[in-house]
Amino acid sequence: xxxxxLHGPVVIVGAGLVGTSVGLALRxxxxxxxxxxxxxxxxxxxxxxxxxxxxxxxxxELVVVAVPPRSIGDALxxxxxxxxxxxxxxxxxxxxxxxxxxxxxxxxxxxxxxSHPMAGSERSGPGAASATLFTGRxxxxxxxxxxxxxxxxxxxxxxxxxxxxxxxxxPSDHDSAVAQVSHLPxxxxxLAAGQLAMVSDRALTLAGPGLRDVTRIAAGDPDLWCQxxxxxxxxxxxxxxxxxxxxxxxxxALSAGDAAVVExxxxxxxxxxxxIPGKHGGTVSTAVGLLVQVADRPGELGRLFADAGASGxxxxxxxxxxDPSRPVGRVEVVVRRDAADHLAGWLTDAGWLVQx
Amino acid sequence: xxxxxLHGPVVIVGAGLVGTSVGLALRxxxxxxxxxxxxxxxxxxxxxxxxxxxxxxxxxELVVVAVPPRSIGDALxxxxxxxxxxxxxxxxxxxxxxxxxxxxxxxxxxxxxxSHPMAGSERSGPGAASATLFTGRxxxxxxxxxxxxxxxxxxxxxxxxxxxxxxxxxPSDHDSAVAQVSHLPxxxxxLAAGQLAMVSDRALTLAGPGLRDVTRIAAGDPDLWCQxxxxxxxxxxxxxxxxxxxxxxxxxALSAGDAAVVExxxxxxxxxxxxIPGKHGGTVSTAVGLLVQVADRPGELGRLFADAGASGxxxxxxxxxxDPSRPVGRVEVVVRRDAADHLAGWLTDAGWLVQx
Numbered sequence: 001x002x003x004x005x006l007h008g009p010v011v012i013v014g015a016g017l018v019g020t021s022v023g024l025a026l027r028x029x030x031x032x033x034x035x036x037x038x039x040x041x042x043x044x045x046x047x048x049x050x051x052x053x054x055x056x057x058x059x060x061e062l063v064v065v066a067v068p069p070r071s072i073g074d075a076l077x078x079x080x081x082x083x084x085x086x087x088x089x090x091x092x093x094x095x096x097x098x099x100x101x102x103x104x105x106x107x108x109x110x111x112x113x114x115s116h117p118m119a120g121s122e123r124s125g126p127g128a129a130s131a132t133l134f135t136g137r138x139x140x141x142x143x144x145x146x147x148x149x150x151x152x153x154x155x156x157x158x159x160x161x162x163x164x165x166x167x168x169x170x171p172s173d174h175d176s177a178v179a180q181v182s183h184l185p186x187x188x189x190x191l192a193a194g195q196l197a198m199v200s201d202r203a204l205t206l207a208g209p210g211l212r213d214v215t216r217i218a219a220g221d222p223d224l225w226c227q228x229x230x231x232x233x234x235x236x237x238x239x240x241x242x243x244x245x246x247x248x249x250x251x252x253a254l255s256a257g258d259a260a261v262v263e264x265x266x267x268x269x270x271x272x273x274x275x276i277p278g279k280h281g282g283t284v285s286t287a288v289g290l291l292v293q294v295a296d297r298p299g300e301l302g303r304l305f306a307d308a309g310a311s312g313x314x315x316x317x318x319x320x321x322x323d324p325s326r327p328v329g330r331v332e333v334v335v336r337r338d339a340a341d342h343l344a345g346w347l348t349d350a351g352w353l354v355q356x
Numbered sequence: 357x358x359x360x361x362l363h364g365p366v367v368i369v370g371a372g373l374v375g376t377s378v379g380l381a382l383r384x385x386x387x388x389x390x391x392x393x394x395x396x397x398x399x400x401x402x403x404x405x406x407x408x409x410x411x412x413x414x415x416x417e418l419v420v421v422a423v424p425p426r427s428i429g430d431a432l433x434x435x436x437x438x439x440x441x442x443x444x445x446x447x448x449x450x451x452x453x454x455x456x457x458x459x460x461x462x463x464x465x466x467x468x469x470x471s472h473p474m475a476g477s478e479r480s481g482p483g484a485a486s487a488t489l490f491t492g493r494x495x496x497x498x499x500x501x502x503x504x505x506x507x508x509x510x511x512x513x514x515x516x517x518x519x520x521x522x523x524x525x526x527p528s529d530h531d532s533a534v535a536q537v538s539h540l541p542x543x544x545x546x547l548a549a550g551q552l553a554m555v556s557d558r559a560l561t562l563a564g565p566g567l568r569d570v571t572r573i574a575a576g577d578p579d580l581w582c583q584x585x586x587x588x589x590x591x592x593x594x595x596x597x598x599x600x601x602x603x604x605x606x607x608x609a610l611s612a613g614d615a616a617v618v619e620x621x622x623x624x625x626x627x628x629x630x631x632i633p634g635k636h637g638g639t640v641s642t643a644v645g646l647l648v649q650v651a652d653r654p655g656e657l658g659r660l661f662a663d664a665g666a667s668g669x670x671x672x673x674x675x676x677x678x679d680p681s682r683p684v685g686r687v688e689v690v691v692r693r694d695a696a697d698h699l700a701g702w703l704t705d706a707g708w709l710v711q712x
Contacts, residue, residue, distance in 0.1 A: 118562050130711040132649050132686075138562055167561055177559030180551065185570040188548045190625030191602050192541060195595055197628055203533030204633055205523055206474050206494055210573040212632055214541040217566040219629045222622035226615055229622075233610040239551055240607055246547050247600055254589040254596075259582055266578035266585075269546030272553055273575045276568055277560055293488050301674075302658075302665025309658025318657075318674065330488075355486040 004153035006161060008032040009057040011083065012064045013075050015039075015046035018091050018117065019066030020129035023051030025162040028131050032057065046126040059083070062154055065090040069227035073101030080107040087151040089115045089158065093178060094232040095142040095171035109146035113155045114171060116140040116178070117164055124221065132163065139164035140178075142171045172235075179235035186217055186225060187240065193218035288340045289332040291355040292347060304331065304352065311346040313339045330355075360509035362517060364388040365413040367439065368420045369431055371395075371402035374447050374473065375422030376485035379407030381518040384487050388413065402482040415439070418510055421446040425583035429457030436463040443507040445471045445514070449534060450588040451498040451527035465502035469511045470527060472496040472534070473520055480577065488519065495520035496534075498527045528591075535591035542573055542581060543596065549574035644696045645688040647711040648703060660687065660708065667702040669695045686711075 009032035012019045016037075023033045023046060033052030037043040047054045063079040063086045065072060072092045079088045080102065088111055090098055095114040102112050117139040139159040143152045159166050169177060193215035196204070229236060246265060253261035294300045308315055316334045335343055347354050365388035368375045372393075379389045379402060389408030393399040403410045419435040419442045421428060428448045435444045436458065444467055446454055451470040458468050473495040495515040499508045515522050525533060549571035552560070585592060602621060609617035650656050664671055672690045691699055703710050 118564055128711070130647070130709075132709060132711070135649070140562060167558070169558070173558075174562075177556070177562050180555045180559055181563040181567050184551060185548060185567045187606065188544055189566070189570050190622050191599055191606070192544045193626070193628030194602055194621060194624040195536065195540060195598060195628065196631045197624060198595075198598065199536045199631070200533070202523070202525070202529075203536055204631060206496060206530075206533050207537040207632055208474055210545070211537050211541045213569045213572050214545050215625070215629050215632065216569050218622075218625035220626070222619050222626055225622050226619040229618055230610065230613065230615050233613070236610060237607070239554075240603070240610075242551055242554065243547055244600065244603055244607070246550055247596070247603065250543065250547070251593070251596055251600070254586065254592060257586065257589070259586050262585055263578050263582040265550060266546050266574075266581050268550040268553060269571070269574035270549070270576070270578055272549030272551065273571050275552045275555070275560060276563055276571065291486070293491070298668050298670045299665030301671050302661035302663070305658040305661040307658070309655035312654050314654045315657050353486075353488060355484070355488070 004150065004157055006031065006062060006154055006157040008062070009034060009060045010052075010062045010064060010158075011036060011056055011060040011079075011086070012052060012066060013037075013079060014066035014068075015042045015051065015126050016066060016068075017120070017124050017126070017128050018133070019064065020046040020049065020051045020126035021119075021131065021133035022064055022066065022091070022158075022162060024049065024129060024131035025134065026158075027051060029161050031161070034060070042126055046129070049126060049129065051126070051129065060086045062086060062158060063088045064158070065092075068224065069093065069231050072098045076102050076112060077105040077107050080105075080111060084108075086111065087154045088112050089155045091115060091117055092231075093182070093228045095140075095174045096235075097231045099142075099144055099171050109144060110148040111151050112144070113147045113151045114142040114144075114174075115155055115159065116142065116174065117159075117162070118182075119164070124224075134159075135163035137164045138167045140167050140169050140174050142169055142174045144171060175232050175235040179232055180239050183229055183232055183236055184239045184243065186220065187229065187236070188243070189215050189218040190225075288337050289334045290340060290344050290347070291330045291332055293353040293355075294331050301331070304333075304347075307347060307350045307352065308333060308343065311343050313343040313346075360506065360513055362387065362418060362510055362513040364418070365390060365416045366408075366418045366420060366514075367392060367412055367416040367435075367442070368408060368422060369393075369435060370422035370424075371398045371407065371482050372422060372424075373476070373480050373482070373484050374489070375420065376402040376405065376407045376482035377475075377487065377489035378420055378422065378447070378514075378518060380405065380485060380487035381490065382514075383407060385517050387517070390416070398482055402485070405482060405485065407482070407485065416442045418442060418514060419444045420514070421448075424580065425449065425587050428454045432458050432468065433461040433463050436461075436467060440464075443467050443469065443510045445469050445511045447471060447473055448587075449538070449584045451496075451530045452591075453587050455498075455500055455527050465500060466504040467507050468500070469503045469507045470498040470500075470530075471511055471515065472498065472530065473515075473518070474538075475520070480580075490515075491519035493520045494523045496523050496525050496530050498525055498530045500527060531588050531591040535588055536595050539585055539588055539592055540595045540599065542576065543585065543592070544599070545571050545574040546581075644693050645690045646696060646700050646703070647686045647688055649709040649711075650687050657687070660689075660703075663703060663706045663708065664689060664699065667699050669699040669702075 011034045013036045015035045034057045035052045065075045067075045119137040367390045369392045371391045390413045391408045421431045423431045475493040
């Protein structure tokens, strides 16, 4: 038996960043795509970028609902009723709520399989879309007990055609997982960044890259994230209460001067960072960073990376350390531990100032 | 009147990362440096790296105390007594506590000026030291009302010789500022990372770069950070309580389904990110990112940055987007907004897949 393959036509409801990117990816496989969006400008731009046609197919094989979180439930029910033979999925950040909305409507649950690509951007709209948005990313497929095997297989095929990797999770397991690894970090970043309203400009001159990292994702769209967080409130309570418990413990320990408790909390944090998967499933701790001094002028980074490339060592990650006032900066070049000595020697020989 | 210039000799107490780096920077200006460290291995390594001599000068002009936070007070008092003509500074992360310890000892406060370079590393020890560790960084100089003008000028000269920029702050203003821009973010990162102990491996496969950014600095040494946080507990209470207040407000709003309050907290976070100074005093919002698809093999980054360099556009920041399973990744190249179109066109012409 060959695996089910999506042939189309596919209707995409919502021509924003994700919907248009799905259209571009499927058009790259010559699958017929029709786009639907109440916003004429979005629709026109998505069509002009080649993400699909602007008129809906009469009998699609698959419908992808890619609308803002607050509209997903209605759009799913509408799609299941309007196209009675189509498999329907959505690409929203929570999965229990839309399932419950579809179930409450009495619509055909066997044709619905929720999904969630772990890709996005601080940008939005069809102009930010790309055929490669999902390449190499995880894409959760959240079948319910009522989903038909055919519907699940078709959504898995969609994920594969978009270049992503399927992670199968029940709606409830999915929502619990994203509460922990995505929604809680967003809340934490937002609360951390929110404290900066009280900080003087002078104090901010002492800020380093750590503050920027902790708060970066808080720049995301507040309206979108509000819909995500309120849509997953039930799964967020646990992690948020655990966070508050630890915060209270830290406050008490600082009040009491109980250094052992403070250090234990910091140690738990340090161990937590070691659990985050790195590139290709490796862990961050197998990689080490070299700091290289780079003058702040065009071409210097190019020269550095050309030299690094010539060493034969693969660069896993890198980070430019901003500097507040000088025309020189440091680039952290992260490589596998067993390649660090070789690269450090190579770059030093090429005239770079390298620090371990 | 010419500004006071440090001539030496300088005694550095503590041959760790910061002390050895100060020694290397001063030796680069041919200033005589003597290193003191109870740990023979540290001392030997620092001396062998050229950071100074291993025997203390009889009559130093300046003493730099660069020992772990818990030992700073004693080391300062000891230095002020042992070298009765020397100006003495320290490089610790808090400034009120060591001042109070020196004051309580009855030592000569006119010769003491605390300071704090905003530079460091997840690494430690003399092996990680570098003459350029402080280049382009802020370095707080925290004179007290009792500090003599000569002592302040000499410490300012030290900062300049190390390539850093002086930020003058009273000890109390300093501690309040670092509580907000450094210590609170570290606590938040540690608490966020600590929650990962409860997360399943499967859930972690859904983690993206956001989780890594929020938790990165929590990898720092728990013992060192425990000393810093307990040493600045009084200034940390306010920001930590404000954080808890906002967390409680968010929990209440999520319980009550009050989306307006949730969104307001997210909006405050978004505004907060805009307050963080970017490179060269610019703000992050004047820069835009281009996403470029890069194959995961040696030399590809070199080719990309050589092409970017040839465009004449200066790269402000960059970030590799890890991908969990595929041999392709995306590099975000951050440039000034007014240079983005030019660079995007240039790279596209050179055959790169570029996304705005």
